[in-house]
Amino acid sequence: MKWQRILALVTTAAALATPVQAGIFFGKKKPTPVDPNQRVPELLGVVKTSPDEHKRSQAAEELRKYDPQAYPDIVPVLIDVLASDSKPSVRVEAAQTLGKLRPVSLAVGQALEQALAKDTSMRVRLQARSSLLQYHWSGYRTPKKDVNPAPQTKEPPLAPSLPTDAPAPVPTSPKPALARPAASIGLPMTPPSRQRVVVPPPGEAFPSVPVIRTTPIQTGARPLPPQPADLSLPPRW
Secondary structure, X not given: XXXXXXXXXXXXXXXXXXXXXXXXXXXXXXXXXXXXXXXHHHXXXXXXXXXXXXXXXXXXXXXXXXXXXXXOOHHHHHHHHHHHOOOHHHHHHXXXXXXXXXXXXXXXXXXXXXXXXXXXXXXXXXXXXXXXXXXXXXXXXXXXXXXXXXXXXOOOOOOOXXXXXXXXXXXXXXXXXXXXXXXXXXXXXXXOOOOOOOOOOOOOOOOOOOOOOOOHHHHOOOOOOOOOOOOXXXXXX
């Protein structure tokens, strides 16, 4: 019966000991606290550059424990992993972590939509759909696209407007057309006011002189009064 007494003494000592003493007695160590300022950069380096697929998946899963506002590099790195990592298991963990990060952001929502539409792995597409559904429940809305864009024309751009302090243009009136002389349009000129009169010899009649009448439109002068066809002068004594 000695072993029963020994077992009772060990049980009593374990019950009366403090948690630290009990851990030392049974060989357990208290976990050391993790410094986020040191742990987050380590995880980001592992998820980007580690050749081990399992380590990259674990790093993407552990990153969901930290606040993306305190560590803004988490979201861009996970978006890049979701789009470019060669292993579907790593992309699945990245999609699940992105769906759990808060607050929601437009970049994360668009990355999940791209993974749902274009990823070659069905596992990744299913996880992207689930994460996107949770993201919609948290307030994310897909941006609307313009279904009727403005038509583009080939018209030249409008002329630049004049500055407000520029002087207004002065309107100019058209110059009046100058009257052309009668000779230039083939019309007879108005005879001068003084002409040499030729007197015929005695006993002969005065030759008839044709009278050329002009209009005011042609010469701009008053029209001549009508004259008789034959002019007879008295004989000169």
